[in-house]
Amino acid sequence: MSIPEEIDFEVDADDLTPLAEDGKALGSPSLVVDDLYVTYRVFGGKRVGNATGQKPGVLKRFLSGGRTHVGGVTSVEAIKGVSFVARHGESIGVVGINGSGKSTLMRAIAGLIPPTHGAVYVSGDPSLLGVNAVLMGSLTGERNVMIGGLALGLTPDEVRERFDEIVDFSGIGDAIYLPMKAYSSGMGARLRFAISSAAVPDVLMIDEALATGDAAFRKKSKARIDAIRDQAGTVFLVSHSLATIESICSRTLWVHQGKLVMDGPSAEVCAAYKAFVRAQDGASR
Numbered sequence: 001m002s003i004p005e006e007i008d009f010e011v012d013a014d015d016l017t018p019l020a021e022d023g024k025a026l027g028s029p030s031l032v033v034d035d036l037y038v039t040y041r042v043f044g045g046k047r048v049g050n051a052t053g054q055k056p057g058v059l060k061r062f063l064s065g066g067r068t069h070v071g072g073v074t075s076v077e078a079i080k081g082v083s084f085v086a087r088h089g090e091s092i093g094v095v096g097i098n099g100s101g102k103s104t105l106m107r108a109i110a111g112l113i114p115p116t117h118g119a120v121y122v123s124g125d126p127s128l129l130g131v132n133a134v135l136m137g138s139l140t141g142e143r144n145v146m147i148g149g150l151a152l153g154l155t156p157d158e159v160r161e162r163f164d165e166i167v168d169f170s171g172i173g174d175a176i177y178l179p180m181k182a183y184s185s186g187m188g189a190r191l192r193f194a195i196s197s198a199a200v201p202d203v204l205m206i207d208e209a210l211a212t213g214d215a216a217f218r219k220k221s222k223a224r225i226d227a228i229r230d231q232a233g234t235v236f237l238v239s240h241s242l243a244t245i246e247s248i249c250s251r252t253l254w255v256h257q258g259k260l261v262m263d264g265p266s267a268e269v270c271a272a273y274k275a276f277v278r279a280q281d282g283a284s285r
């Protein structure tokens with residue numbers, strides 16, 4: 001296995017200030033994930049041909065009308081028995097190699113995928129979690145600001161009041177009037193972050209927005225994350241940039257093959273994860 005490209009150990013640590021030890025006591029639990037399992041069912045995921053790798057016979061090919069796939073349902077166990085408690089005022093990083101289950105975990109917490117076993121309990125309004133899910137690539141950024149704002153529980157007037165501020169924060173300028181599918185991944189991520197954090201949510205989940213943004217955007221984002229934590233929100237940050245995670249999150253979860261393998265202070269978890277990836281990379285050479 002090689003180190004996934006996105007893992008950027010050296011990423012811009014200079015422009016990120018070290019995490020301040022503010023010594024603030026954390027609040028009550030905002031989220032409880034209890035023995036969570038998530039299984040995807042994929043239709044048509046079976047191997048082509050038979051187990052020996054030989055082509056199907058003439059009769060089979062005739063009966064299948066020349067189609068090469070044989071259908072069937074395959075299960076992918078993406079999350080296997082994850083449990084943890086998050087508290088108000090906590091910022092939590094989530095690390096793991098590609099395909100380890102980070103996005104699935106976030107989507108399950110957001111209520112976008114049902115658990116196959118176990119449960120997720122969220123204090124407050126879980127609808128605050130799902131902004132990314134409602135945004136539509138075929139609509140302009142402007143329309144998406146309105147849709148995302150409504151999904152956050154704002155009224156249309158409140159969204160209109162905050163519109164300029166959201167666009168300014170995203171820094172995408174006149175591109176706000178283009179369809180979102182015309183945005184670069186960085187521009188899309190910046191607008192999603194600007195919308196998601198326009199109202200103070202109970203639980204804010206951030207994808208790669210901070211990794212794709214430039215130094216100035218990361219600084220602004222960090223200030224906004226700190227403000228959300230100060231108002232007792234919980235922030236999850238999924239990123240391949242360990243420098244960003246260590247700078248923003250006091251605690252980190254390491255997910256591997258769908259399991260939570262480590263949960264603790266960011267410096268310790270990131271160091272262990274870094275050593276693991278380097279060892280894997282060495283073993284594959």
Ligand SMILES: Nc1ncnc2c1ncn2[C@@H]1O[C@H](COP(=O)(O)OP(=O)(O)OP(=O)(O)O)[C@@H](O)[C@H]1O
Nearest residue numbers: 040042076078096097098099100101102103104105
């Ligand atoms: N919609 C889906 N249908 C079927 N399998 C899926 C689906 N989404 C993810 N998976 C599978 O679930 C597992 C976990 O994927 P997930 O996207 O959660 O990983 P990740 O850690 O977020 O990866 P990355 O770092 O590449 O974004 C993988 O094996 C993936 O193939």
